[in-house]
Amino acid sequence: MNGWTVPGFTHERELGGGTSGRVVLAVDDPTGTKVAIKYLDGALAADEAFLTRFRAAARPLSQLEDPNVVDFYDFVESADGAAIVMQRVDGVSLRRVLAAQGPTGPLAALSMLGGTLLGLAAAHERDIVHGSMRPANVLVDGEGNARLTDFATAPAGTEAQHGPQYAAAELWDGAPATPATDLYAATAIFYECLTGHPPYTGRNMARQHREAPIPADEVPGPLRELIHHGLAKEPDKRPKSAADYLAALEEAAVSAYGPSWEAQGRGRLTELATQAAQQPEPPKPKPSRSSGRNPIVAGAQGGGGSRARWILAAVAVLVVAAGGAGAMTLLNNDDKQPPEPTPAQSSTPQPTLPAGGVDPAPLIARIDQATAKAPGAAFSYRQTGCCGFPVTGRGTFGLVQGASPSYTMKMAGTGSARKAVQAVVVQDRLYVRAGKKWRPTQLGGRGYPAVADQVRQGSSVANLTTLLRSATRLTRSGSIYQGEAPAAKLAQSPGIGPMYARMSQETGAQQIAFAIKFDAGFRPVKFWVRAGPEKGRNQTQRGSYSQWGRKPAVKVPR
Numbered sequence: 199m200n201g202w203t204v205p206g207f208t209h210e211r212e213l214g215g216g217t218s219g220r221v222v223l224a225v226d227d228p229t230g231t232k233v234a235i236k237y238l239d240g241a242l243a244a245d246e247a248f249l250t251r252f253r254a255a256a257r258p259l260s261q262l263e264d265p266n267v268v269d270f271y272d273f274v275e276s277a278d279g280a281a282i283v284m285q286r287v288d289g290v291s292l293r294r295v296l297a298a299q300g301p302t303g304p305l306a307a308l309s310m311l312g313g314t315l316l317g318l319a320a321a322h323e324r325d326i327v328h329g330s331m332r333p334a335n336v337l338v339d340g341e342g343n344a345r346l347t348d349f350a351t352a353p354a355g356t357e358a359q360h361g362p363q364y365a366a367a368e369l370w371d372g373a374p375a376t377p378a379t380d381l382y383a384a385t386a387i388f389y390e391c392l393t394g395h396p397p398y399t400g401r402n403m404a405r406q407h408r409e410a411p412i413p414a415d416e417v418p419g420p421l422r423e424l425i426h427h428g429l430a431k432e433p434d435k436r437p438k439s440a441a442d443y444l445a446a447l448e449e450a451a452v453s454a455y456g457p458s459w460e461a462q463g464r465g466r467l468t469e470l471a472t473q474a475a476q477q478p479e480p481p482k483p484k485p486s487r488s489s490g491r492n493p494i495v496a497g498a499q500g501g502g503g504s505r506a507r508w509i510l511a512a513v514a515v516l517v518v519a520a521g522g523a524g525a526m527t528l529l530n531n532d533d534k535q536p537p538e539p540t541p542a543q544s545s546t547p548q549p550t551l552p553a554g555g556v557d558p559a560p561l562i563a564r565i566d567q568a569t570a571k572a573p574g575a576a577f578s579y580r581q582t583g584c585c586g587f588p589v590t591g592r593g594t595f596g597l598v599q600g601a602s603p604s605y606t607m608k609m610a611g612t613g614s615a616r617k618a619v620q621a622v623v624v625q626d627r628l629y630v631r632a633g634k635k636w637r638p639t640q641l642g643g644r645g646y647p648a649v650a651d652q653v654r655q656g657s658s659v660a661n662l663t664t665l666l667r668s669a670t671r672l673t674r675s676g677s678i679y680q681g682e683a684p685a686a687k688l689a690q691s692p693g694i695g696p697m698y699a700r701m702s703q704e705t706g707a708q709q710i711a712f713a714i715k716f717d718a719g720f721r722p723v724k725f726w727v728r729a730g731p732e733k734g735r736n737q738t739q740r741g742s743y744s745q746w747g748r749k750p751a752v753k754v755p756r
């Protein structure tokens with residue numbers, strides 16, 4: 199690439215370019231992590247109004263961690279340009295899948311919409327609106343996971359021009375982008391997956407979005423209601439939230455295609471993405487002109503003012519722990535369920551099983567085997583609640599036999615450790631990046647060393663196996679295990695005991711509730727742990743794992 203490049207990264211190759219800039223595959227020099235860097239187009243990088251808005255969005259974006267959202271690492275500005283450093287997704291855009299393969303079929307379309315809605319739910323919960331959803335901004339990874347990218351990159355007031363075929367009527371009238379416009383766009387993308395073309399094509403896009411009848415006849419009967427609801431002309435007639443829409447999707451999909459629809463749909467999406475990746479990149483469609491009679495109102499404020507609180511799908515886990523069946527279907531977005539683990543074979547008498555009747559021993563053995571085979575993963579972790587939280591961490595870890603796991607991550611805490619920093623943990627040493635230098639310290643104590651310690655312990659697989667081992671109640675529903683363990687017993691556990699002693703002391707909780715979801719190979723994919731009542735003095739840990747087997751070689755940075 200010519201000109202300015204973000205310091206500290208070595209470029210490998212260009213991944214492509216669009217209206218907002220060019221994307222380059224690069225390596226973070228100190229850690230060896232591959233990233234994607236989007237160099238913003240000159241006009242955008244010089245657009246002061248856009249930059250001000252994007253700078254404000256950068257912090258919440260960097261804290262948004264979700265398996266259906268491309269991780270945002272940094273927004274770097276210099277006198278010579280501006281760039282977004284983000285997670286590199288090994289996959290292809292949905293635009294490319296559609297161009298190469300045409301309609302995806304209903305199951306893959308539903309799986310894509312499900313992933314998109316989970317990503318939007320996580321974003322909306324943090325008051326982040328995407329603003330210009332279209333197939334180019336949905337990346338499909340090698341496991342058929344839909345991941346959203348390019349949040350907030352359309353300058354305010356230009357959202358409809360960025361994706362005219364996916365832009366709700368109110369955007370054409372100059373209204374700001376909102377969660378409801380994101381849901382409209384997600385539905386239009388879903389429609390395109392089902393039919394091979396967006397709901398409205400041709401001229402006068404604005405008028406069609408405002409007035410044309412919703413063309414639901416072209417989609418399979420059981421999915422028409424989803425299309426009518428999501429493409430409603432009036433924003434308040436659309437689903438109330440991404441989580442609500444997801445629940446409706448689940449219901450429609452299960453009744454039309456049976457409970458394994460998601461596993462089948464994801465499998466099909468994986469096939470389509472793999473085939474599309476093997477074909478040459480198709481030429482980009484010409485951007486359609488904004489042919490609406492009403493021009494986009496210049497200077498319309500983006501980002502929305504007072505927004506309703508959006509319920510993160512993960513909140514559903516809270517209800518899961520309380521036994522809510524509806525929430526269970528929401529969480530259950532991955533139906534590759536693990537088989538029943540074989541009961542422990544032993545000549546010694548069977549231990550008393552926890553209430554709920556699930557024996558944790560064979561499950562723990564399967565988790566140990568599965569994670570030993572794939573000793574590293576990407577993870578995200580967030581701890582919220584009373585007494586010095588939130589703490590967040592996101593990155594990769596490597597499980598090293600006979601030693602503590604090593605981490606490379608971005609983390610943030612509160613107080614003096616509020617600013618998100620890049621960190622590496624090898625053995626008990628923490629390296630925090632300060633400018634171009636890495637500052638080494640010991641883990642634990644206060645500030646960043648305490649944040650790193652909390653992330654490391656809370657996000658560890660050992661935390662999950664300890665909870666299972668200590669459970670006095672344990673039940674299984676599909677791929678989710680949920681239960682309860684006494685805080686006093688957890689506090690005695692080697693390694694993470696002090697973390698639970700603190701949690702219980704700070705919240706007064708006697709019992710720790712938890713829910714863990716596994717993939718078909720018994721590798722954990724999501725977890726939720728809570729000390730204390732739902733309302734009141736409590737602490738909650740939430741985390742997710744992906745890309746098991748990534749085995750990042752985490753080295754001491756120089």
Ligand SMILES: Nc1ncnc2c1ncn2[C@@H]1O[C@H](COP(=O)(O)OP(=O)(O)OP(=O)(O)O)[C@@H](O)[C@H]1O
Nearest residue numbers: 213214215216217218219221234285286287291334
């Ligand atoms: N995080 C990422 N990881 C891997 N590939 C990516 C990532 N982000 C973008 N790409 C790829 O880089 C190419 C260019 O992306 P870009 O976002 O510029 O395209 P676009 O969405 O079509 O354009 P624009 O949004 O600027 O109009 C696409 O092929 C896209 O799939």
